Amino acid sequence: MKPAAFDHVAPETLDQALALLVRHGDDAKILAGGQSLVPVLALRLASPSWLIDLNRIASLSGIRRLESGELAIGALTRQRMVERSDVVALANPLLAAAMPWIAHVQIRNRGTIGGSLAHADPAAELPAICVACDAILVAQSQRGRREIAAAEFFKGMFETVLAADELLVEIRFPGWPVGRAHGFLEVARRHGDFAICGIAATVDRNDGGSICDSRIVAFGVNDAPVRLAAAERALIGNRGTSDAILAAASAASTGLSPRSDHHASSEYRLELAQVLTRRALIQSMRQALHNKSN
Amino acid sequence: MIESRDIELTVNGEARRGRCEPRMTLVDFLRETLSLTGTHIGCEHGVCGACTVLLDGESVRACLMFAVQADGANVTTVEGLAPPGEMNDLQRAFQAFHALQCGFCTPGILTTVTALLRENPNPTEDQVRHAISGNICRCTGYQPIVQAILDCARSRARVIATDGGRAK
Numbered sequence: 001m002k003p004a005a006f007d008h009v010a011p012e013t014l015d016q017a018l019a020l021l022v023r024h025g026d027d028a029k030i031l032a033g034g035q036s037l038v039p040v041l042a043l044r045l046a047s048p049s050w051l052i053d054l055n056r057i058a059s060l061s062g063i064r065r066l067e068s069g070e071l072a073i074g075a076l077t078r079q080r081m082v083e084r085s086d087v088v089a090l091a092n093p094l095l096a097a098a099m100p101w102i103a104h105v106q107i108r109n110r111g112t113i114g115g116s117l118a119h120a121d122p123a124a125e126l127p128a129i130c131v132a133c134d135a136i137l138v139a140q141s142q143r144g145r146r147e148i149a150a151a152e153f154f155k156g157m158f159e160t161v162l163a164a165d166e167l168l169v170e171i172r173f174p175g176w177p178v179g180r181a182h183g184f185l186e187v188a189r190r191h192g193d194f195a196i197c198g199i200a201a202t203v204d205r206n207d208g209g210s211i212c213d214s215r216i217v218a219f220g221v222n223d224a225p226v227r228l229a230a231a232e233r234a235l236i237g238n239r240g241t242s243d244a245i246l247a248a249a250s251a252a253s254t255g256l257s258p259r260s261d262h263h264a265s266s267e268y269r270l271e272l273a274q275v276l277t278r279r280a281l282i283q284s285m286r287q288a289l290h291n292k293s294n
Numbered sequence: 295m296i297e298s299r300d301i302e303l304t305v306n307g308e309a310r311r312g313r314c315e316p317r318m319t320l321v322d323f324l325r326e327t328l329s330l331t332g333t334h335i336g337c338e339h340g341v342c343g344a345c346t347v348l349l350d351g352e353s354v355r356a357c358l359m360f361a362v363q364a365d366g367a368n369v370t371t372v373e374g375l376a377p378p379g380e381m382n383d384l385q386r387a388f389q390a391f392h393a394l395q396c397g398f399c400t401p402g403i404l405t406t407v408t409a410l411l412r413e414n415p416n417p418t419e420d421q422v423r424h425a426i427s428g429n430i431c432r433c434t435g436y437q438p439i440v441q442a443i444l445d446c447a448r449s450r451a452r453v454i455a456t457d458g459g460r461a462k
Contacts, residue, residue, distance in 0.1 A: 001338060007296050008316035008362050038319075038358040039339035051316070055363060080352070104428025106343060106406065109352040110359065191427050 003041035010053040014060065014169065017052060018142050022165050024050045030167065031055070032076055032115035035107045060114075060169060063087050069175030071095075075114025075168045079126075080105070082113055092173050094133060094182040094202060098125045101184070104192045114168045117153070120160050120224065123194035125186070127154055128219035130171065131227065132200040138170040145169075154224035180204050181288035183280030186220070187272055189263065195220040196264045197272035199252075201280040203240065203288060211235045216248070216277060221258040221269050230254040231277055240285040249278035301365040305330065306374030314361040321345040323361035324371060332372040332401050336430070343429035346402035347371050353409040355428075372401035375408060384408065384446045391442035395433035403429045407443050416447055 008031075011017040021028065028050040031037055040046050054060060060076035063085050071091040073082060082088055083099035102108055102116070102125050116126045117137060130137065130150035137148045139162055146166075153160055162168060186198030197220045204213040214235045216228040230251035238244040258269035302311045305328060312327040319338075324330045324347070336344035338357050345356040348370035376382040381389070384404060394400045403426055410417060410425040417425065422443050423436070431439060 002319075002322075003317045005296050005315065005317050008299075008360065010362075034358055034360075034363075035340060035355075038360075041317075042319075042339045042357070051360075053363060100424075104343070105409075105425060106346055106353045106355050106428050107340070107358075109349075110354050191424070 001042050001044060003038070004044055004047035006041075006048055006051050008051050008053060010056045012056050014057055014140065014167070017054060017057060018140065018165070018167060020050075020052050021167065022142055024052065025164060028052050030118070032118075033078065033111040034115075035103070035111040036115065036119045036121065054167075065091055066172075071173040071175075073113055073171045073173075075117075075170060076112050077114075079108040079111045079113060079116070083108060090176075092133065092176055094184060094200060095129050095173065097182065097184045098129050098200065101125050101186055101195075101198075107192075113171060117171065118160060118162060118168045120154050120156075120158050121194065122157050122223050122225075123196075123198075123220040125195070125198065125200075125219065128198065128200045128217045128225040130173075131225045132202055132215045132217040133173050134215075135174070136172040137168055138172065139163075139166040140169045141166040147172075151227070157223040159224075177204055179288070179291050181284040181291060183283035183287075185276045185280050185283070187276065197221050197258075197269050197276060199273070199276040199280040201277070201284050203235065203281070203284040205240070205288060209239050209292075210237055211240055211244075212237075216252070216280070218252070218256065218273050218277075221256050221273055226256065228252050228254070228256075228273070228277065235281070240281070240288065245278055245281045245285065248281060249274045252277035299362050299365075301362060303364050303366060304368045306370055312361075316360060316362050318361045319357050320347070320359050320361050320364050320369070321356035323364070324356060324369070327361075330371050330373055334398055334401055336398065336402075341430070342399070342402075343406065344399050344402045346405045346429065348405055348409060351409065351412070353406045370405065370408075372404050375404060383449060384411070384443075387442040387446040387449070388439070391438045391445065393434060393439040393442040399429055399431040399433075403431070403439060407446075411443075411447055411450070416451060417443075419444060 029048040031051045031053040060074045062074045064072045089096045135150045137153050181203045183201040186195035188195050200217045202215045206212045214232045216231045219225045231248040234248040234251050252274045253270040258266045260266045298313045334344040336342035340355050340358045347356045350368050
């Protein structure tokens, strides 16, 4: 189908975009990469009067390593640019590992990191990565700038804490500690489809080799990415043996309440959360051993 | 009434201009306004890959962007892969390996693979399958498509090896 008629405006500066957002309010949708928005328009699930197109705002795109060790990525940065970036590969290997799982190359060539986060699809990879990494999402409006912890940002299905006049402008990932291991896996009917369930994991160990911190985040199961706290707890203080991994995996479905839909039943998603947690932790521990031997 | 816009872009190396409503997708603009009907429209919501074109060298779905967004851009469609009436080596490989039956998906796959081989001239079979995972073909079962792409890449490598030897 063809989208309903709308008017298009492409500001060249962030200030202009923020002013347009105030002026048009609920009559406008923000167009970044368009890879989720344009299908929504084509299917006429939305019919805004205005599209505020961010693609001419050069300052919203780019990848920088800050002196603090943080990785800062402009919201309009194409997913493909993140995927190809040597800076990202060094500064956040989990993010780098997740990128090829996002849809298909044609989508990643247009799709932006900020667009995916603001869209907040429960089955999308990037929200889960941000939660697993304790990323900071920077929002701006005419009222000012605020930093939002990823864990606070996602409210539910396609829902974030962004106010109507706010734009997501930058994503900052904390520095990646030496020796941190990670795992990333998802199951979809076909590669590139939205995940039925996915797991992003990080594992930190102290000098003695005991696990001192871990993040295990599931996506595609609840309405927003969710930390599997019981599974994380099961790992702390031990050395990541197969017994510990199995204990963490069996705790992985605690607190999850997946929906049943035409892709998979709730029970199947719970089973996947356990299996993928186990596999993601095995990936992580293999990598930890590899890191150590280098 | 929403006003139409004039846009200017380069398509297959030629400067083109046209008028479009903001809601007109790039693929409709190419087909309806510029009469370049080589690019096909399948699902019209970003799933099938039939409408893939190269935008500033990168493969993109032309149904998922608006023509007004391509103002000033450089677009290559399947018509731009070889001079009119001719086929390039990739297209000849598709013919030789029977990598198409109805041909509806072919323009999107050819443009996708053009970008792939530019970035990765010597892909593995697995990389080829990944690269075309966003293009749906309902006829071939993909087997001959993958073979054609691998054969084209091998032939190009041989040509480079031969030329390289002569140049020395």
